[in-house]
Amino acid sequence: MSTPTTVGIVDDHTLFREGLREILETCEDLRVIGEAGDSGGAVALVREERPDVVMLDIEIPGDDVLDTVDKIRTSSPDTKIIVLSMYDGPQLLRRLLSAGIRGYLLKSVHSEEVISAIRSVVNDPERLVLAVSRDSMAQIHAPAQNILTDKERQVLELAAQALSNLQIARHLGLTEATVKRHLRNVFVKLGAVSRIDAVNRAVAASLISIRQDPGAMPKGFG
Structure with missing residues (x-):
């Protein structure tokens, strides 16, 4: 048995x-x-x-x-x-x-x-x-279109520029804990395991656009 x-x-x-x-x-x-x-x-x-x-x-x-x-x-x-x-x-x-x-x-x-x-x-x-x-x-099973909130999109776009959680918080007038919560929600929604993975998935789905200063390449990208 x-x-x-x-x-x-x-x-x-x-x-x-x-x-x-x-x-x-x-x-x-x-x-x-x-x-x-x-x-x-x-x-x-x-x-x-x-x-x-x-x-x-x-x-x-x-x-x-x-x-x-x-x-x-x-x-x-x-x-x-x-x-x-x-x-x-x-x-x-x-x-x-x-x-x-x-x-x-x-x-x-x-x-x-x-x-x-x-x-x-x-x-x-x-x-x-x-x-x-x-x-x-x-x-x-609906498409991922509009899956991110405006604030989650802003946080992820700044993360794509290699800003730290503290820098993102200061830029958006948020607490660092709130930034971490937004990033965690993004990871869950996109099924991502890291910032790089989340950014790549969001870009591929046209959920965010990456804005950078000339010559400033975020770490881990390129």
Whole structure:
């Protein structure tokens, strides 16, 4: 008999966790190995138990869901994350997909869909499981046109000129923390891993134009 798929459940409602555990434990190929009620507990659970799959509620107390996803993936890169939500929001879903989740299920789905989603992401390394509306799917796959806000575009254009976060902040009258937040949003929206990558992707998509003084070539470009 094959080894059961291990699952962690993260939700701040005890009754929901207990209900989901009962559903999953009816399947011989699934085994719940831990539960948590907040983001800190979620990361600790993954670090200690390294489950095959984590069922992660989108509104747990603590860190932002994107931060929690990032910490989980850092602690256990092989753990597949399936987000559970009451809301069908395409913008957040796009960002979560860029952050590396493997599934997004509305809490209104049937128990069979949850079980199927877990099995799918474990058995197929390339599989994404999304239980959302048709409108959300259309917006997720829409072209990147106008994906950046005006402020994000300004920050990225200055980053393309090799300005530091502090220099960008002074130029735009922002705090350095705000600049970092804008850059992080840009990375998520464009699926970029660095400033250079973000600039190259934005230029290729005609989202920004690079303005430079003659002879001043930003580091890493050219």
